[in-house]
Amino acid sequence: MPSLLRRWFSPRLNIQGKIFIAFGLVTLLSIVSVTSIIYVNMRETIKKNAVTSVSDSIRQADESLNIMLQEIDRLNTVVVTSKTSVLDTLLSPHDQVSYEGFQEQKRTEEFLSGLIAYKPYITRIAVVGLNGKVIFSGGPWLDRRFLETDMMAYMLSNGARHAYFKPPGEADVITVGREIRYNRETIGVVMVDMNYDFIKKTFGVRPTKDSLLYVLDAQNEFVYRTEAAPAASAPSVETINGMNRKYAGLTHSVEHELDGKWYIVVRHQSDYTGWTTLALVPMDSLLSESTRIRNLMVEVSVIVFLVILMGSLQMSFRTTVNIRRLKSMMMQVKEGNLSFPRTEIKSKDEIGDLYRVFASMVEELKRLMAGIRVSERKKREAELTALQAQIRPHFLYNSLNTIKYLAKLNGVPNIEEVSGSLIELMRAVLGNSNEFLTVREELEYVSSYVAVVKYKYMEPLRITTRVEGDALLECRVPKLMLQPLVENAIIHGIGRSEREGVVSIRVYGELNDLIVEVEDNGEGMTREQVAVLLQPADREASSRFSGMGVRNVHERIVRMYGEPYGVRLHSEPGRYTKAVVRFPKLLANGSENDDKEVI
Structure with missing residues (x-):
């Protein structure tokens, strides 16, 4: 593991480390993104559900209270409206005494008792007359002292209907009162009086244990408030108001x-009542479950991330094992070891193809290296042969010079001429390594060649040369282009004739071209013979000196300059x-004309 970590965190990160880090980062980002989105949506869903639940519960409580108040109305x-029993x-x-x-009071009490029978949410019903008569059913006790209370005064001043929550210290009830009028007086x-326990059950809407709920009447007095809230931490009346x-006018949370x-x-x-209900739900208590779920999600995400990291480590190792093998083989080749033991990669993917x-490249390289070794061996042999060949011309030159010197001493000019011409011709063929010669040099080599071969023939052999302009003598032509043509004229033309042979050489210019004509007065040739003469060089009679014929000259010129350059034959x-x-x-x-294209 330490060596693996060193490879990953080296300045030059390998491909396994890159795959592992990339996969880990993608996984981490995915997990963080998914868990964050889920957690945020969960929080919003919890708050939305809590608001919906509280709103629905408050609405249902209000509807239940309205049903009871309508029944009381x-x-x-x-x-x-009961004249006999009340009025x-x-x-x-x-x-009353x-x-x-007493009989009238008893009748009215029975009437009131019948009204509230089987209505457990009503603790007391009472009729209080301004003349001091107080008749009630239920509890607590009520007497004529009630006429002097603020509640009585408030009911008389407000008229038709009033709901009142008694202050602490008195009975916890909600009193609903109404005036009794007769003849408009x-x-x-x-x-x-409504039982306060029913109010507490009706408004017992608490999504969390520390939620607060307040019901205020039209005078901003508490009709109901959460009793579970400690008095020290409960908001004041002024704060709630x-x-x-x-x-005011809020339609949402x-x-x-x-x-x-x-x-x-x-x-x-x-x-119906005009009462206002305010529900205060603490955020921390409401979202405590979401916090627990968040912590659980974090723990699960960490475990999943670690498991995925281990899986990605194995995957990156298995993915790159063939790459490492291939790299090892390449390093062997780099060090020059082409015969190393190879581990075959059988995978069908790109690494297998690679x-x-x-492998085929290594085999080809081994074949090429073997070929290079053979070529090097042959090259060394050729160098030795060339070294030996260099000795032979020098020995031949020295021998010919000796013959020339002896011919001169003995007064044999023809042998001296042939020896000197042969020396010059051999220097042209073997000693001059230049690819191009001037026209002047080509004509000199032709003269040397004629001086050697003219003694073969009984009849005289005459060479005429006409150059139309001294500047043409300095034009460059490929080496030994004229000698094979003159040789062909002498051997195939004049050599078979019994008359004096004449070979005419004419050099002239035509626009940007240089024209050289070699004409003989020999037997001439038919078209078939011309075609045979232009056959490939291996079918033509070899030249003793050059080894090149007319066809070779033509092909060399065409390869160097292309068409329409080359040799054209005319004969009768x-x-x-x-x-x-x-x-x-x-x-x-x-x-x-140095810009002529040479191909």
């Missing part, structure tokens, strides 16, 4: 900071044979 209506008792002149008054009130005014703690505030206002190409049987050679005009100093 109907009871109040029955009371204020007559209140209007009766009999005192009298027998008649107020003669008393009827009051119904301020929030109620701030978020809002986040609010209160004493350094964030809450989700949900507000609802009843259309191995097979590399029994009259003449003319060879016309066309070159580009190239001066020896390169000042004229």
Whole structure:
């Protein structure tokens, strides 16, 4: 493992490390992205569900309360419209302590008891007359001292209907009152007390244990508030009223900071009672479950990431093992070892294809190296042969010079001439390594050749040369281009004739070309003979000196300059044979027509 880490974190990171790091980064980014998105969406979903749940619960609580209040309103209506059981008792002149008054009171109490029977959410129903008569059913006890309370005054001043939550210290009830009128005059009130336990059950909407819920009436007095909230940490009445005014008209939830703690505030206002319900749900308590899930997701993500890292390590190792093998083989080749033991890579992917190409390349390289070794051996042999061949011309030159010197001493000019001409001709063939010669040098070599061969023939052999312009003598032509043509004229033309042989050489210019004509007065040739003469060089009779014929001359010129340059033959049987050679005009100093393309 340490060596593996050193390879990964070296300045030159290998491909396995790159694959591992890339795969790890992609996996890490994917896991972080997915978990972050899931966590954020989960938080938003929890808050949305909490708001929906609280809103629905508040709405249902309000509807339940409205149903009870509507029932109480109907009871109040029955009371204020009951003439026999209520109105007559209140209007009766009999005192309650009298027998008649006692009977009337008993009748009214029975009537009130019948109204609230089987209604557990009602603790008391009472009729209080302004004349001091107080009749009630249920508890607690009520007497005429109630006429002097603020609640009685408030009911009389507000008229038709009022719901009132009694202050702490008194019975926890909600009182719903209504005036009793007769002949357009107020003669008393009827009051119904609701059991506060039903209110607490109705508004017991608590998504979390520390959630807060407040119900305020039209006078911004508490109708209900969460009792579980400690008094020290519960918001004051002024704070709740301020929030109620701030978020008046709120149709959705809002986040609010209160004493350094964030809450989700949900507000609802009843259309029937006008009461406002404010629900405060703490963010930290609401999202505590999401925090636990987040921590669980982090733990799972870490475990998954580690497992994937181990898997990617194995995958990168298996992916690059063949690359490392191939690299090892290449390093062997780099060091010059072509016979190293090879591990065959049988995979069908690109690495396998690369191995097979590399193996074939190594085999080809071994074959080429073997060929190079053979070539080097042959080259050394050729160098030795060339060294030996260099000795032979010098020995031959020295021998010919000796013959020439002896011929001169003995007064034999023809032998002296042949020896000297042969020396010059051999120097042209063997000693001059230049590819191009001037026309002047070519004509000199032709003269040397004629001086050697003219003694073969009984009849005289005459060579005439005409150069139309001294500048043409300095034009460059390929080496030994004229000698094979003159040789062909002498051997195939004049050699078979019994008359004096004449070979005419004419050199002239034509636009940007150089023309050399070699004409003899020999037997001439037919078209078939001309065609045979232009056959490849191996079919032509070899020259003793040059080894090149007319066809060789033509092919050399065409290869060097292309068409239309080369050799053209014109002949008539029994009259003449003319060879016309066309070159580009190239001066020896390169000042004229040096831009001719040579191919």
